[in-house]
Amino acid sequence: MARRAHSGPEDCNCLAVRQAARHVTQFYDQFLAPSGLRTTQFSILAKLRRLGPMTINALAAEMVMDRTTLGRNILPLERDGLIAVGQGSRDRRSKELQVTEAGEARFRAATKGWVQAQQQFEKAFGAKRTTDMRALLHAVAATDLGPTAV
Amino acid sequence: MARRAHSGPEDCNCLAVRQAARHVTQFYDQFLAPSGLRTTQFSILAKLRRLGPMTINALAAEMVMDRTTLGRNILPLERDGLIAVGQGSRDRRSKELQVTEAGEARFRAATKGWVQAQQQFEKAFGAKRTTDMRALLHAVAATDLGPTAV
DNA sequence: CCTATATGGGAGTACATACACTGATGTCAA
DNA sequence: TTGACATCAGTGTATGTACTCCCATATAGG
Numbered sequence: 398m399a400r401r402a403h404s405g406p407e408d409c410n411c412l413a414v415r416q417a418a419r420h421v422t423q424f425y426d427q428f429l430a431p432s433g434l435r436t437t438q439f440s441i442l443a444k445l446r447r448l449g450p451m452t453i454n455a456l457a458a459e460m461v462m463d464r465t466t467l468g469r470n471i472l473p474l475e476r477d478g479l480i481a482v483g484q485g486s487r488d489r490r491s492k493e494l495q496v497t498e499a500g501e502a503r504f505r506a507a508t509k510g511w512v513q514a515q516q517q518f519e520k521a522f523g524a525k526r527t528t529d530m531r532a533l534l535h536a537v538a539a540t541d542l543g544p545t546a547v
Numbered sequence: 548m549a550r551r552a553h554s555g556p557e558d559c560n561c562l563a564v565r566q567a568a569r570h571v572t573q574f575y576d577q578f579l580a581p582s583g584l585r586t587t588q589f590s591i592l593a594k595l596r597r598l599g600p601m602t603i604n605a606l607a608a609e610m611v612m613d614r615t616t617l618g619r620n621i622l623p624l625e626r627d628g629l630i631a632v633g634q635g636s637r638d639r640r641s642k643e644l645q646v647t648e649a650g651e652a653r654f655r656a657a658t659k660g661w662v663q664a665q666q667q668f669e670k671a672f673g674a675k676r677t678t679d680m681r682a683l684l685h686a687v688a689a690t691d692l693g694p695t696a697v
Numbered sequence: 698c699c700t701a702t703a704t705g706g707g708a709g710t711a712c713a714t715a716c717a718c719t720g721a722t723g724t725c726a727a
Numbered sequence: 728t729t730g731a732c733a734t735c736a737g738t739g740t741a742t743g744t745a746c747t748c749c750c751a752t753a754t755a756g757g
Contacts, residue, residue, distance in 0.1 A: 406593035406661065410668055410677060411575040411586050413684040416611040418568035419744075420688045423613075425561040426745085427695040436561050437713065443556035454735065461566035463573075466714050468736070473712070490722050490735040511556065518560055521692045526683060527560060533680040534563040538570045542671045545577040569714075576715085587743065604705065616744050618707070623742070640705040640752050 414534075421518070428514035432507035438474055439511060441467075442496055442504045445480065450495040452485060461538050479503055564684075571668070578664035582657035587620055589661060592629065592646055592654045600645040602635060611688050629653055 406412070425436045434442070444459050445451070451459075457467040471494065474480045479500035485491030496504070519527045556562070575586045584592070594609050595601070601609075607617040621644065624630045629650035635641030646654070669677045 404665065406590070406658070407597065408665075408681065409575075409590065409593070409661070410665065410681055411571050412590045412593075413681045413688070414564065414568045414571050415586070415590075416688040417684040418564045419613075420611050420690075420692075421561050421564050423745075424692045425559075435712070436565070440556070440559065440562045440565075443559070443562075447557065452735075461570050462713095463569075463715050464736075465716080465738090468738095469715095470713065485735085488723070488735070492736070508556070511559070515554065515558075515560065517693055522687055522690050526686070530680070530683040530687065531558065531560055531563045533676060533683065534567040536676070537672055537680065538563070538566040540570075540672050542570075542574045543667055573715075580716095585742070602705075612743095613745050614706075615708095615746080619745095620743065635705085638705070638753070642706075 414537075424518065425511070425514045428510035429507050430510075432503060432510055434503060434507045437470055438479075439504070439507050441470060441474065442479065442500055442507075445494055446496050446501070446504060450493045452491045452493060454491075456494060474500070564687075574668065575661070575664045578660035579657050580660075582653060582660055584653060584657045588624055588629075589654070589657050591617075591620060591624065592650055592657075595630065595644055596646045596651070596654060600643050602641045602643060604641075606644060624650070 422436055429436060429439055440460065441456070445456060448456075448459065453467055453471070454464055457464045460467060462470075471480060471482070475482055477499075478497055481495045481497050483493045483495065485493050522530075572586055579586060579589055590610065591606070595606060598606075598609065603617055603621070604614055607614045610617060612620075621630060621632070625632055627649075628647055631645045631647050633643045633645065635643050672680075
Protein backbone atom coordinates (compact mmCIF):
# COMPACT_ATOMS: atom_id res chain seq x y z
CA MET A 398 0.00 0.00 0.00
CA ALA A 399 1.20 3.48 -0.78
CA ARG A 400 0.36 5.03 2.57
CA ARG A 401 2.08 8.27 3.38
CA ALA A 402 4.31 7.91 6.38
CA HIS A 403 3.80 11.48 7.50
CA SER A 404 1.53 14.40 6.89
CA GLY A 405 3.21 17.78 6.60
CA PRO A 406 1.93 21.33 6.83
CA GLU A 407 0.57 21.01 3.29
CA ASP A 408 -2.20 18.87 4.78
CA CYS A 409 -3.10 21.42 7.45
CA ASN A 410 -6.81 21.32 8.24
CA CYS A 411 -6.67 24.84 9.58
CA LEU A 412 -5.12 26.30 6.44
CA ALA A 413 -7.61 24.42 4.28
CA VAL A 414 -10.64 25.77 6.08
CA ARG A 415 -9.25 29.28 6.22
CA GLN A 416 -8.41 29.35 2.52
CA ALA A 417 -11.87 28.08 1.69
CA ALA A 418 -13.42 30.65 4.00
CA ARG A 419 -11.56 33.49 2.27
CA HIS A 420 -12.50 32.26 -1.18
CA VAL A 421 -16.17 31.67 -0.41
CA THR A 422 -16.53 34.86 1.60
CA GLN A 423 -15.27 36.99 -1.26
CA PHE A 424 -17.74 35.28 -3.56
CA TYR A 425 -20.74 35.82 -1.30
CA ASP A 426 -19.67 39.36 -0.46
CA GLN A 427 -19.87 40.29 -4.12
CA PHE A 428 -23.51 39.31 -4.23
CA LEU A 429 -24.31 41.02 -0.95
CA ALA A 430 -22.44 44.22 -1.78
CA PRO A 431 -25.41 45.95 -3.48
CA SER A 432 -27.36 45.64 -0.25
CA GLY A 433 -24.59 47.19 1.79
CA LEU A 434 -24.18 44.14 4.02
CA ARG A 435 -21.17 41.92 4.57
CA THR A 436 -21.60 38.18 4.95
CA THR A 437 -20.93 38.44 8.66
CA GLN A 438 -23.60 41.09 9.07
CA PHE A 439 -26.05 39.12 6.96
CA SER A 440 -25.43 36.06 9.11
CA ILE A 441 -25.93 38.00 12.32
CA LEU A 442 -29.23 39.43 11.12
CA ALA A 443 -30.36 36.00 9.92
CA LYS A 444 -29.58 34.32 13.25
CA LEU A 445 -31.07 37.07 15.35
CA ARG A 446 -34.15 37.15 13.16
CA ARG A 447 -34.71 33.42 13.38
CA LEU A 448 -34.01 33.01 17.08
CA GLY A 449 -35.53 36.22 18.33
CA PRO A 450 -34.08 38.78 20.74
CA MET A 451 -31.14 37.47 22.72
CA THR A 452 -28.02 38.54 24.55
CA ILE A 453 -24.53 39.02 23.15
CA ASN A 454 -23.21 35.91 24.86
CA ALA A 455 -26.03 33.73 23.55
CA LEU A 456 -25.75 35.03 19.99
CA ALA A 457 -21.98 34.70 20.03
CA ALA A 458 -22.31 31.03 20.95
CA GLU A 459 -24.80 30.53 18.13
CA MET A 460 -22.42 32.20 15.70
CA VAL A 461 -19.44 30.14 16.91
CA MET A 462 -17.80 33.49 17.50
CA ASP A 463 -15.90 35.03 20.35
CA ARG A 464 -18.03 37.22 22.58
CA THR A 465 -15.81 40.24 22.10
CA THR A 466 -15.79 39.76 18.35
CA LEU A 467 -19.55 39.87 18.22
CA GLY A 468 -19.46 42.94 20.43
CA ARG A 469 -17.39 44.67 17.76
CA ASN A 470 -19.43 43.29 14.88
CA ILE A 471 -22.72 44.65 16.13
CA LEU A 472 -21.40 48.20 16.26
CA PRO A 473 -21.83 48.96 12.54
CA LEU A 474 -25.25 47.31 12.59
CA GLU A 475 -26.31 49.33 15.59
CA ARG A 476 -24.90 52.52 14.09
CA ASP A 477 -26.94 51.95 10.92
CA GLY A 478 -30.07 51.21 12.92
CA LEU A 479 -30.39 47.61 11.71
CA ILE A 480 -30.39 46.17 15.20
CA ALA A 481 -31.49 47.68 18.49
CA VAL A 482 -29.54 47.16 21.70
CA GLY A 483 -31.65 47.32 24.81
CA GLN A 484 -31.07 46.48 28.44
CA GLY A 485 -31.76 42.93 29.56
CA SER A 486 -34.91 42.54 31.59
CA ARG A 487 -33.81 40.07 34.26
CA ASP A 488 -30.11 40.90 34.33
CA ARG A 489 -29.04 44.51 34.19
CA ARG A 490 -25.60 43.52 32.95
CA SER A 491 -26.90 41.86 29.80
CA LYS A 492 -27.97 43.53 26.58
CA GLU A 493 -30.85 42.37 24.43
CA LEU A 494 -30.15 42.42 20.73
CA GLN A 495 -33.08 42.75 18.35
CA VAL A 496 -33.55 43.22 14.62
CA THR A 497 -35.28 46.50 13.82
CA GLU A 498 -37.74 47.23 11.04
CA ALA A 499 -34.93 48.72 8.99
CA GLY A 500 -32.90 45.60 9.70
CA GLU A 501 -35.73 43.40 8.45
CA ALA A 502 -36.01 45.43 5.27
CA ARG A 503 -32.27 45.36 4.68
CA PHE A 504 -32.18 41.64 5.30
CA ARG A 505 -34.96 40.97 2.80
CA ALA A 506 -33.18 43.08 0.19
CA ALA A 507 -29.90 41.25 0.79
CA THR A 508 -31.58 37.87 0.60
CA LYS A 509 -32.00 38.28 -3.15
CA GLY A 510 -28.24 38.43 -3.59
CA TRP A 511 -27.70 35.62 -1.11
CA VAL A 512 -30.01 33.28 -3.00
CA GLN A 513 -28.11 33.98 -6.20
CA ALA A 514 -24.79 33.31 -4.49
CA GLN A 515 -26.06 30.11 -2.92
CA GLN A 516 -27.47 28.81 -6.21
CA GLN A 517 -24.43 29.73 -8.26
CA PHE A 518 -22.17 28.15 -5.66
CA GLU A 519 -24.12 24.93 -5.80
CA LYS A 520 -24.06 24.96 -9.58
CA ALA A 521 -20.31 25.54 -9.75
CA PHE A 522 -19.30 23.16 -6.98
CA GLY A 523 -21.98 20.50 -7.39
CA ALA A 524 -25.08 19.86 -5.32
CA LYS A 525 -23.81 16.73 -3.61
CA ARG A 526 -20.38 18.10 -2.80
CA THR A 527 -22.01 21.26 -1.47
CA THR A 528 -24.31 19.31 0.84
CA ASP A 529 -21.52 17.04 2.00
CA MET A 530 -19.17 19.91 2.67
CA ARG A 531 -21.75 21.88 4.61
CA ALA A 532 -22.58 18.84 6.74
CA LEU A 533 -18.92 18.28 7.56
CA LEU A 534 -18.41 21.94 8.39
CA HIS A 535 -21.42 22.03 10.68
CA ALA A 536 -20.10 18.91 12.37
CA VAL A 537 -16.63 20.27 12.91
CA ALA A 538 -17.94 23.57 14.23
CA ALA A 539 -19.98 21.62 16.78
CA THR A 540 -17.15 19.27 17.73
CA ASP A 541 -15.36 19.72 21.02
CA LEU A 542 -11.80 19.35 19.83
CA GLY A 543 -10.58 18.77 23.33
CA PRO A 544 -8.04 20.23 25.74
CA THR A 545 -4.98 22.11 24.65
CA ALA A 546 -2.57 20.20 26.87
CA VAL A 547 0.51 22.20 25.96
CA MET B 548 -40.28 12.30 -0.85
CA ALA B 549 -39.59 14.75 1.93
CA ARG B 550 -37.59 17.21 -0.10
CA ARG B 551 -37.29 20.66 1.31
CA ALA B 552 -38.90 23.17 -0.99
CA HIS B 553 -36.45 25.90 -0.10
CA SER B 554 -33.15 26.39 1.56
CA GLY B 555 -32.92 29.36 3.86
CA PRO B 556 -30.02 31.26 5.38
CA GLU B 557 -29.58 28.47 7.92
CA ASP B 558 -28.06 26.42 5.08
CA CYS B 559 -25.59 29.13 4.10
CA ASN B 560 -22.36 27.66 2.80
CA CYS B 561 -20.52 30.83 3.61
CA LEU B 562 -21.60 30.92 7.24
CA ALA B 563 -20.77 27.24 7.61
CA VAL B 564 -17.22 27.62 6.37
CA ARG B 565 -16.64 30.78 8.38
CA GLN B 566 -17.90 29.25 11.60
CA ALA B 567 -15.72 26.22 11.06
CA ALA B 568 -12.74 28.45 10.28
CA ARG B 569 -13.20 30.37 13.52
CA HIS B 570 -13.56 27.22 15.58
CA VAL B 571 -10.59 25.42 14.03
CA THR B 572 -8.38 28.49 14.03
CA GLN B 573 -8.85 29.02 17.76
CA PHE B 574 -7.95 25.39 18.35
CA TYR B 575 -4.77 25.48 16.29
CA ASP B 576 -3.78 28.88 17.65
CA GLN B 577 -3.74 27.46 21.16
CA PHE B 578 -1.14 24.90 20.15
CA LEU B 579 0.92 27.43 18.22
CA ALA B 580 0.78 30.10 20.92
CA PRO B 581 3.89 28.90 22.81
CA SER B 582 5.93 29.45 19.65
CA GLY B 583 4.64 32.99 19.22
CA LEU B 584 3.15 32.28 15.80
CA ARG B 585 -0.44 32.58 14.63
CA THR B 586 -1.86 30.02 12.23
CA THR B 587 -1.71 32.51 9.39
CA GLN B 588 1.93 33.20 10.07
CA PHE B 589 2.71 29.52 10.38
CA SER B 590 1.01 28.90 7.04
CA ILE B 591 2.91 31.70 5.34
CA LEU B 592 6.23 30.38 6.59
CA ALA B 593 5.29 26.84 5.56
CA LYS B 594 4.33 27.86 2.02
CA LEU B 595 7.31 30.12 1.53
CA ARG B 596 9.62 27.48 2.89
CA ARG B 597 8.28 24.76 0.62
CA LEU B 598 8.06 26.83 -2.55
CA GLY B 599 11.17 28.94 -2.10
CA PRO B 600 11.59 32.71 -2.49
CA MET B 601 8.73 34.33 -4.38
CA THR B 602 6.89 37.61 -4.82
CA ILE B 603 3.94 38.92 -2.86
CA ASN B 604 1.54 38.36 -5.74
CA ALA B 605 2.66 34.78 -6.26
CA LEU B 606 2.50 33.88 -2.59
CA ALA B 607 -0.88 35.56 -2.20
CA ALA B 608 -2.26 33.37 -4.99
CA GLU B 609 -0.83 30.29 -3.30
CA MET B 610 -2.43 31.30 -0.03
CA VAL B 611 -5.80 32.04 -1.67
CA MET B 612 -5.44 35.44 -0.10
CA ASP B 613 -5.83 38.97 -1.35
CA ARG B 614 -2.57 40.63 -2.35
CA THR B 615 -3.07 43.53 0.04
CA THR B 616 -3.92 41.16 2.88
CA LEU B 617 -0.67 39.30 2.45
CA GLY B 618 1.13 42.64 2.32
CA ARG B 619 -0.24 43.38 5.80
CA ASN B 620 0.37 39.87 7.10
CA ILE B 621 4.06 39.86 6.27
CA LEU B 622 4.71 43.01 8.29
CA PRO B 623 4.87 41.31 11.71
CA LEU B 624 6.98 38.51 10.23
CA GLU B 625 9.37 41.00 8.68
CA ARG B 626 9.49 43.05 11.86
CA ASP B 627 10.44 39.96 13.85
CA GLY B 628 13.09 38.97 11.30
CA LEU B 629 11.38 35.72 10.33
CA ILE B 630 11.21 36.60 6.65
CA ALA B 631 13.41 38.85 4.55
CA VAL B 632 12.01 41.18 1.91
CA GLY B 633 14.39 41.93 -0.93
CA GLN B 634 14.07 43.59 -4.29
CA GLY B 635 13.04 41.44 -7.23
CA SER B 636 15.82 40.67 -9.70
CA ARG B 637 14.02 40.97 -13.03
CA ASP B 638 11.31 43.43 -12.03
CA ARG B 639 12.29 46.34 -9.83
CA ARG B 640 8.68 46.75 -8.69
CA SER B 641 8.45 43.27 -7.23
CA LYS B 642 9.64 42.11 -3.83
CA GLU B 643 11.18 38.76 -3.12
CA LEU B 644 10.01 37.12 0.10
CA GLN B 645 12.31 34.64 1.77
CA VAL B 646 12.36 32.70 5.03
CA THR B 647 15.33 33.67 7.19
CA GLU B 648 17.36 31.45 9.49
CA ALA B 649 15.37 32.75 12.44
CA GLY B 650 12.20 32.02 10.50
CA GLU B 651 13.34 28.44 9.89
CA ALA B 652 14.07 27.98 13.58
CA ARG B 653 10.76 29.46 14.63
CA PHE B 654 8.93 27.31 12.13
CA ARG B 655 10.57 24.13 13.39
CA ALA B 656 9.69 25.05 16.97
CA ALA B 657 6.08 25.76 16.02
CA THR B 658 5.81 22.51 14.08
CA LYS B 659 5.77 20.56 17.35
CA GLY B 660 2.57 22.29 18.39
CA TRP B 661 1.10 21.98 14.92
CA VAL B 662 1.60 18.21 14.86
CA GLN B 663 -0.18 17.92 18.19
CA ALA B 664 -3.06 20.03 16.94
CA GLN B 665 -3.32 18.07 13.72
CA GLN B 666 -3.28 14.74 15.54
CA GLN B 667 -5.76 15.75 18.19
CA PHE B 668 -8.06 17.21 15.57
CA GLU B 669 -8.00 13.96 13.64
CA LYS B 670 -8.64 11.99 16.78
CA ALA B 671 -11.59 14.15 17.82
CA PHE B 672 -13.20 14.52 14.41
CA GLY B 673 -12.27 11.16 12.90
CA ALA B 674 -9.63 10.28 10.35
CA LYS B 675 -11.99 9.70 7.47
CA ARG B 676 -14.11 12.78 8.04
CA THR B 677 -10.94 14.84 8.39
CA THR B 678 -9.57 13.61 5.09
CA ASP B 679 -12.90 14.07 3.33
CA MET B 680 -13.37 17.56 4.67
CA ARG B 681 -9.89 18.66 3.72
CA ALA B 682 -10.34 17.33 0.21
CA LEU B 683 -13.62 19.19 -0.20
CA LEU B 684 -12.12 22.39 1.16
CA HIS B 685 -9.14 22.19 -1.16
CA ALA B 686 -11.53 21.63 -4.03
CA VAL B 687 -13.75 24.56 -3.18
CA ALA B 688 -10.78 26.87 -2.72
CA ALA B 689 -9.61 25.91 -6.20
CA THR B 690 -13.04 26.21 -7.82
CA ASP B 691 -13.82 29.18 -10.00
CA LEU B 692 -17.24 30.05 -8.65
CA GLY B 693 -18.02 32.14 -11.67
CA PRO B 694 -19.07 35.70 -12.46
CA THR B 695 -20.94 37.90 -10.07
CA ALA B 696 -23.57 39.01 -12.56
CA VAL B 697 -25.38 41.35 -10.21
C1' DC C 698 11.57 56.79 -29.13
C1' DC C 699 7.02 57.49 -26.95
C1' DT C 700 2.75 56.69 -25.49
C1' DA C 701 -1.09 53.46 -24.07
C1' DT C 702 -1.87 49.85 -21.31
C1' DA C 703 -0.82 46.30 -18.08
C1' DT C 704 1.19 44.86 -13.79
C1' DG C 705 3.65 44.92 -8.85
C1' DG C 706 3.02 46.89 -4.78
C1' DG C 707 1.64 50.62 -1.02
C1' DA C 708 -1.83 53.69 1.65
C1' DG C 709 -6.30 54.70 3.47
C1' DT C 710 -10.43 52.92 5.15
C1' DA C 711 -13.49 49.68 7.15
C1' DC C 712 -14.63 45.64 9.05
C1' DA C 713 -13.43 40.78 11.37
C1' DT C 714 -11.12 38.18 14.96
C1' DA C 715 -9.72 37.12 19.57
C1' DC C 716 -6.82 37.46 23.93
C1' DA C 717 -5.97 39.79 28.46
C1' DC C 718 -7.67 42.79 31.52
C1' DT C 719 -11.33 45.47 33.71
C1' DG C 720 -15.74 46.91 35.74
C1' DA C 721 -20.47 45.91 36.96
C1' DT C 722 -23.72 42.96 38.50
C1' DG C 723 -25.69 38.58 40.18
C1' DT C 724 -25.65 34.39 43.36
C1' DC C 725 -24.78 31.59 47.01
C1' DA C 726 -23.14 30.19 51.28
C1' DA C 727 -21.25 31.16 55.92
C1' DT D 728 -25.75 40.44 55.75
C1' DT D 729 -21.66 40.02 53.54
C1' DG D 730 -17.91 38.27 51.34
C1' DA D 731 -16.29 34.86 47.71
C1' DC D 732 -17.06 33.53 43.35
C1' DA D 733 -19.36 33.49 38.91
C1' DT D 734 -21.20 35.85 34.86
C1' DC D 735 -22.23 39.87 31.30
C1' DA D 736 -20.13 43.05 28.71
C1' DG D 737 -16.45 46.91 27.38
C1' DT D 738 -11.54 48.36 26.30
C1' DG D 739 -6.77 47.99 24.74
C1' DT D 740 -3.93 45.71 21.74
C1' DA D 741 -2.64 43.04 17.82
C1' DT D 742 -3.54 40.81 13.93
C1' DG D 743 -6.43 39.25 9.74
C1' DT D 744 -9.21 40.56 5.61
C1' DA D 745 -10.18 43.02 1.46
C1' DC D 746 -11.78 47.07 -1.30
C1' DT D 747 -10.55 51.54 -3.60
C1' DC D 748 -7.31 54.62 -5.00
C1' DC D 749 -2.59 55.57 -5.99
C1' DC D 750 2.30 55.41 -7.76
C1' DA D 751 6.21 53.07 -9.98
C1' DT D 752 7.68 50.24 -13.45
C1' DA D 753 7.33 47.20 -17.40
C1' DT D 754 5.75 46.01 -22.08
C1' DA D 755 3.82 46.40 -26.51
C1' DG D 756 2.37 49.35 -30.74
C1' DG D 757 2.95 53.07 -33.35
